[in-house]
Amino acid sequence: MTYYSGTLENLIERLCGLPGIGPKSAQRIALYLLSLPRDEAVELAKSIVDVKDRVRFCATCFNISEGEVCGICSDERRDTSVICVVEEPRDVIAIERSGAFRGRYHVLGGAISPIDGVGPDELRFTELMARLRGGGVSEIVAATNPNAEGEATALYMAQLVRPLGIKVTRIASGLPVGGDLEYADEITLGRAMEGRQEL
Amino acid sequence: MIITGLELKNFRNYSHLELEFSPDNNVVLGRNAQGKSNLLEAVYFLSHLRSNRAPRMRDLVLEGRERASVRGFIIDGETRLNIHVSFGRQGKSVEVNGQKEGAPSRVRGLLKCVMFAPDDLYIIKGDPARRREFLDETAEGLGPLAAKRVLQYKHVLRQRNAVLRSWEEHGAALASVIEPWNDALVKAGAAVVARRAGMLPVMESRVDEAYRLISGGESEVRVRYRGTFEAGSGDEGEIEEQMRRALEASGNEEKRARTTVVGPHRDDIEITLGGREARFSVSQGEQRTLAFCLRVAQGRYLEGETGKTPVTLLDDVLSELDIDRREKVLELSGKGSQAILTATDAPLDAGEAKGKVFMVQRGKVTVV
Ligand SMILES: Nc1ncnc2c1ncn2[C@@H]1O[C@H](COP(=O)(O)OP(=O)(O)OP(=O)(O)O)[C@@H](O)[C@H]1O
Ligand SMILES: [Mg+2]
Ligand SMILES: [Zn+2]
Numbered sequence: 001m002t003y004y005s006g007t008l009e010n011l012i013e014r015l016c017g018l019p020g021i022g023p024k025s026a027q028r029i030a031l032y033l034l035s036l037p038r039d040e041a042v043e044l045a046k047s048i049v050d051v052k053d054r055v056r057f058c059a060t061c062f063n064i065s066e067g068e069v070c071g072i073c074s075d076e077r078r079d080t081s082v083i084c085v086v087e088e089p090r091d092v093i094a095i096e097r098s099g100a101f102r103g104r105y106h107v108l109g110g111a112i113s114p115i116d117g118v119g120p121d122e123l124r125f126t127e128l129m130a131r132l133r134g135g136g137v138s139e140i141v142a143a144t145n146p147n148a149e150g151e152a153t154a155l156y157m158a159q160l161v162r163p164l165g166i167k168v169t170r171i172a173s174g175l176p177v178g179g180d181l182e183y184a185d186e187i188t189l190g191r192a193m194e195g196r197q198e199l
Numbered sequence: 200m201i202i203t204g205l206e207l208k209n210f211r212n213y214s215h216l217e218l219e220f221s222p223d224n225n226v227v228l229g230r231n232a233q234g235k236s237n238l239l240e241a242v243y244f245l246s247h248l249r250s251n252r253a254p255r256m257r258d259l260v261l262e263g264r265e266r267a268s269v270r271g272f273i274i275d276g277e278t279r280l281n282i283h284v285s286f287g288r289q290g291k292s293v294e295v296n297g298q299k300e301g302a303p304s305r306v307r308g309l310l311k312c313v314m315f316a317p318d319d320l321y322i323i324k325g326d327p328a329r330r331r332e333f334l335d336e337t338a339e340g341l342g343p344l345a346a347k348r349v350l351q352y353k354h355v356l357r358q359r360n361a362v363l364r365s366w367e368e369h370g371a372a373l374a375s376v377i378e379p380w381n382d383a384l385v386k387a388g389a390a391v392v393a394r395r396a397g398m399l400p401v402m403e404s405r406v407d408e409a410y411r412l413i414s415g416g417e418s419e420v421r422v423r424y425r426g427t428f429e430a431g432s433g434d435e436g437e438i439e440e441q442m443r444r445a446l447e448a449s450g451n452e453e454k455r456a457r458t459t460v461v462g463p464h465r466d467d468i469e470i471t472l473g474g475r476e477a478r479f480s481v482s483q484g485e486q487r488t489l490a491f492c493l494r495v496a497q498g499r500y501l502e503g504e505t506g507k508t509p510v511t512l513l514d515d516v517l518s519e520l521d522i523d524r525r526e527k528v529l530e531l532s533g534k535g536s537q538a539i540l541t542a543t544d545a546p547l548d549a550g551e552a553k554g555k556v557f558m559v560q561r562g563k564v565t566v567v
Pocket of ligand 3: 058061069
């Protein structure tokens, strides 16, 4: 069923392959792009190419970076003795936005998930270990997602790092601020209870 | 708890249906293949967000249509619920009282029902998986949290089994690759085992009671939990401890089997009647009656745990029994609850029973 010319159809199909975009939104975006002035469309296309050409992974922490080493790794004011380990670059952005962490990061590139064929070897554990053996690190914060895969990844990492005598901590998970106690499920509540603190 | 109304769109052989139920008995009559079971399935679907018989949602959509929906009006004590579930090609969406529910799983078990169906027989004579399904279904009826534990366990189990399937690949690192899954497996597993172990003694006395009433005999029914490890006192912490030990001891066996061999996914319940194993050594009629009693017990258990009386759904159950048992069955199953039952011919004085009688013909329902 082709309502559009081959060129437009091709664009819709490509947009459709993007995360979170279904056939309807793809069509809407394509028609919007079609209505843009030519130079605006070129700017957009150019920024996509630029991202591909200039942005890469930091050689140290594997966060996205414009240079060999990312802004965080090259920031001398940040604490080098604490490394926060996350699954994806977007997790770095989330934690940075909180402003609650002043150490450095390590991006694993995912979480262990055997059913998807992702084992420890598919993640950047070797690189993490090399960093730790370089010395100067006293604590690792496991900030993987609070789901089955994230927990397993954190536990695997703890096993790996413990023999080096480095402290491994896990971010607390619990009740969302502004949430209602009554609506929290027993597992979240259980976690929140375990992680309680003195007032 | 009662369901006062039902609306179906493109569900099974119903293109459009609006129905009002009686709070007492609802007898649904019709010839074979007219839509009686489909109607009960729709009520079950509102309660469990899945079918009681079809594993794939798309089997529930009227042939040739893209989407189906089921709406139910429910009175639960002081609360009125309007649950709307629509599903099809573009996924599932759930609304409660007009508000979209982001996590559909939270709607599971809001409407409580117990479904009696002819193939319940296989809970007694089928393989252990059928009995585990029965236990998981009961947990689902308790509410979203209990249901979630079962799903979590199954998820972690799948991950762990994926490691075991090709364990040689990991060489010397196997232990360190498996270990991170053990914790979650044992935690979720112990929760499931604790629930089952706690549930069965209650069920046993209910089944026994119901069986004596229906059969008029003295044979004792026992319903015992058969786990893959000794659960001990039933305290969740202790069960965790026991399961962890059993898991550690099963290392060689699980490598050979390439799958996890310890845990509630291998559980069974042993049912005996007068000391004989119900699965292999009692008559077909006795098996049928036992299956029926398990359903009665399921309803009573849910009622005891949640304080809410489930809606009773009886699909074609009466036709299998002699007149004597029919009366007792109706009395037992419907006692104090709203009942919706189907039959091909009018069961004993259906017309006189308090409630409503419906006639189904090719996906259309009329009130008699
Ligand atoms: N997705 C579907 N689309 C259209 N028709 C369907 C669909 N699924 C099932 N049916 C049909 O609906 C009809 C009614 O099925 P149902 O199981 O409700 O029958 P019944 O009234 O309970 O009959 P019986 O007395 O034999 O149990 C059957 O003919 C079945 O083939
Ligand atoms: Mg039927
Ligand atoms: Zn970096």
